[in-house]
Amino acid sequence: MNICVFLSAADLDDRYTRPAREFAELLGKGGHTLVWGGSDVGLMKVVADGVQEAGGQLLGVSVDFLAATARAGADEMVIARDLAERKALLLAKADAVVIMVGGAGTLDEATEILELKKHRKTEKPVVLLNTAGFYDGLKAQFRRMEAEGFLPCPLTDLVFFAEEPVEALAYLEAVTPAAPAAGIGPQ
Numbered sequence: 001m002n003i004c005v006f007l008s009a010a011d012l013d014d015r016y017t018r019p020a021r022e023f024a025e026l027l028g029k030g031g032h033t034l035v036w037g038g039s040d041v042g043l044m045k046v047v048a049d050g051v052q053e054a055g056g057q058l059l060g061v062s063v064d065f066l067a068a069t070a071r072a073g074a075d076e077m078v079i080a081r082d083l084a085e086r087k088a089l090l091l092a093k094a095d096a097v098v099i100m101v102g103g104a105g106t107l108d109e110a111t112e113i114l115e116l117k118k119h120r121k122t123e124k125p126v127v128l129l130n131t132a133g134f135y136d137g138l139k140a141q142f143r144r145m146e147a148e149g150f151l152p153c154p155l156t157d158l159v160f161f162a163e164e165p166v167e168a169l170a171y172l173e174a175v176t177p178a179a180p181a182a183g184i185g186p187q
Contacts, residue, residue: 001176002059003027004035004094006109008102009042009069015132016101017043021050023098023129023165028054030169035094037086038062038078040071043101048074061089087112096172097126099159101134117158118151125175126159127168135161 007020020043027034028051037044038060048058048071060077062070063086067079080086087109091097099110116122128135139161146155162168 001095001172002033002035002093003172004090004097005047005100006090006097006102006106006113007036007043007047007100008106009037009039009044010103011042012101016134017046019129019131019165020047020100023047023100023168024050024056025054026165026169027051028056030173031056033057033059033075035059035061035090037066037090038070038074039066041069045071047100059093061086061093083108091116091122091124094124096124096176098168098172099126099128099135101129101131114158118153125172127171128159128161129165129168130161130163 024034024047034048034051034056036047036058039045039062040048052058052073058071058074058076060071060074061080062077063080063083070077070079078089080089090109091113097113099106110128113122113124113126117126128139130136130139142155142159145151151158160171162171
């Protein structure tokens with residue numbers, strides 16, 4: 001399965017890097033392909049290293065103005081013109097999405113996939129990995145949106161909240177049909 005991971009490129013402490021690396025190792029050992037922003041710095045590097053070292057493949061989608069930080073050792077690297085094209089390519093190449101800790105860019109990517117799901121423009125499963133309670137506030141906000149009628153479908157139709165990496169991957173493997181010849185390249 002091609003699993004797109006939205007996450008930070010910042011250098012973060014162990015409470016975020018350890019679970020990210022654990023998820024990456026599970027992904028690689030499971031024979032899955034990481035689809036990610038292509039960066040070879042910060043948390044993005046931690047995840048790419050973990051996937052590659054565990055035998056998984058790397059499919060990166062960087063962007064022109066960040067091409068200097070793109071990972072040289074990826075199995076495939078695409079350079080998009082801008083952030084909008086990058087998001088579209090990441091989603092097009094993915095069978096599923098995992099949202100890890102991140103800043104404004106990660107939040108932008110997360111809300112875009114959830115908006116697409118809300119309008120039934122995609123059925124790809126989405127997991128929000130709530131490492132160290134990072135997304136507790138967002139989770140509460142989504143629950144309020146649901147309770148007050150801002151979501152046209154149940155929150156559980158949009159996103160699965162996982163507290164641990166093993167729970168995130170187990171959910172994806174349970175709900176995502178096996179793709180023939182997943183791996184590198186457009187799906």
